[in-house]
Amino acid sequence: MVDLTNYGLTPDLIQQNSIGIPARITAVHKERYALICEQGEIYGQLKSSVYYTDSAQDFPTTGDFVMIKYNPDGDSQIIQTLHRRTKFSRSDYSGHAVGYVKTVREQVVAANFDYVFVMQSLNHDLNVRRLERYLALAWQSGAMPVVLLTKADLAEDYEELLKKIEKVAAGVKVHSISAKTGYGLEGLSNYLLPGKTIVFLGSSGVGKSSLVNALAGSEVMQVSNIREEDSRGRHTTTHRQLLMLPNGTIVIDTPGMRELGMWEVSDGIGEVFADVEIYIGNCKFSDCKHETEPGCAVKSAIESGELSLERWESYLKMKQEAKFTAERSFFLRDKDARNKKNVIQNRQKKSNERKH
Ligand SMILES: Nc1nc2c(ncn2[C@@H]2O[C@H](COP(=O)(O)OP(=O)(O)OP(=O)(O)O)[C@@H](O)[C@H]2O)c(=O)[nH]1
Numbered sequence: 312m313v314d315l316t317n318y319g320l321t322p323d324l325i326q327q328n329s330i331g332i333p334a335r336i337t338a339v340h341k342e343r344y345a346l347i348c349e350q351g352e353i354y355g356q357l358k359s360s361v362y363y364t365d366s367a368q369d370f371p372t373t374g375d376f377v378m379i380k381y382n383p384d385g386d387s388q389i390i391q392t393l394h395r396r397t398k399f400s401r402s403d404y405s406g407h408a409v410g411y412v413k414t415v416r417e418q419v420v421a422a423n424f425d426y427v428f429v430m431q432s433l434n435h436d437l438n439v440r441r442l443e444r445y446l447a448l449a450w451q452s453g454a455m456p457v458v459l460l461t462k463a464d465l466a467e468d469y470e471e472l473l474k475k476i477e478k479v480a481a482g483v484k485v486h487s488i489s490a491k492t493g494y495g496l497e498g499l500s501n502y503l504l505p506g507k508t509i510v511f512l513g514s515s516g517v518g519k520s521s522l523v524n525a526l527a528g529s530e531v532m533q534v535s536n537i538r539e540e541d542s543r544g545r546h547t548t549t550h551r552q553l554l555m556l557p558n559g560t561i562v563i564d565t566p567g568m569r570e571l572g573m574w575e576v577s578d579g580i581g582e583v584f585a586d587v588e589i590y591i592g593n594c595k596f597s598d599c600k601h602e603t604e605p606g607c608a609v610k611s612a613i614e615s616g617e618l619s620l621e622r623w624e625s626y627l628k629m630k631q632e633a634k635f636t637a638e639r640s641f642f643l644r645d646k647d648a649r650n651k652k653n654v655i656q657n658r659q660k661k662s663n664e665r666k667h
């Protein structure tokens with residue numbers, strides 16, 4: 312029998328009135344879920360009467376703990392998604408076809424992880440702006456970010472670069488590693504603990520699968536062969552996946568983690584740009600736009616070189632993006648409500664017409 316506490320389940324997650332047995336989602340397929348429960352690896356489907364009628368019910372995702380009605384002869388039934396400790400989510404705009412009313416639902420792409428490995432490769436992929444964005448997302452999730460700079464064996468003289476990264480990633484540990492040579496992997500032992508869950512955030516080809524294989528000591532994930540000259544990777548990870556390493560650490564690698572565009576980062580920004588935000592409250596005018604106002608703490612920090620202009624601009628850019636995402640969600644929710652109202656009015660109109 313599998314003990315789910317080894318998979319990170321804590322008893323407090325199961326509510327008193329819950330029925331069924333607990334399970335953890337290991338992969339999401341089209342209409343079917345792969346799960347692990349005390350009976351081993353199984354498949355399950357949603358109990359539609361619960362999941363489609365009760366909008367408060369969260370559709371399960373990789374890493375979720377759920378309650379199931381176990382079926383030894385076929386697919387089990389998923390009856391409840393348990394509270395998530397941490398999550399990566401974005402707004403789901405699908406289903407906004409003309410004439411249909413559908414709520415903008417939160418789409419969660421991974422849940423219940425302890426650490427986020429924010430990965431960039433030291434050879435081609437390194438981009439400070441993208442790193443800031445990843446870090447904001449990671450903080451937003453509620454878990455602890457850790458920066459991994461991969462393919463250290465391909466890079467020369469990255470000391471300067473490392474300093475720059477460490478500055479951007481204040482308060483976050485930065486590790487340079489090589490899955491190929493094993494360099495730096497022992498430095499990850501603080502996170503690779505039994506029952507802890509790690510999720511990977513990084514673009515295709517950065518070396519996520521290679522790292523998992525290096526840590527597992529065998530080919531547990533397929534590695535895509537990319538041409539190193541242009542670093543163009545193929546999308547090889549086709550299923551969201553959760554798996555356990557031999558030492559009991561759980562890793563999640565899902566393709567959903569790549570589409571970062573529409574994620575809300577509003578809360579995470581404050582964490583990543585704490586060094587920028589300290590100036591903002593110190594301007595002479597409380598509604599300072601940090602443009603031409605006298606006594607602007609931001610402007611004077613930039614002038615004195617305390618704050619780099621580059622950092623300030625990247626802060627503004629991310630703020631702007633977050634605002635756009637929030638407004639877009641709001642607009643669609645609003646539009647949704649209007650649509651719903653129209654549909655109801657039309658229905659009423661039709662039924663009135665029939666009566667007359
Ligand atoms: N030299 C070197 N190459 C590496 C290292 N890690 C990964 N690679 C290579 O980089 C390429 C992509 O590696 P993957 O592990 O498939 O990358 P991934 O992030 O899982 O990619 P997706 O599955 O597309 O998301 C492969 O050709 C690997 O052999 C490393 O530490 N050193």
Ligand SMILES: [Zn+2]
Nearest residue numbers: 594599601607
């Ligand atoms: Zn100001």
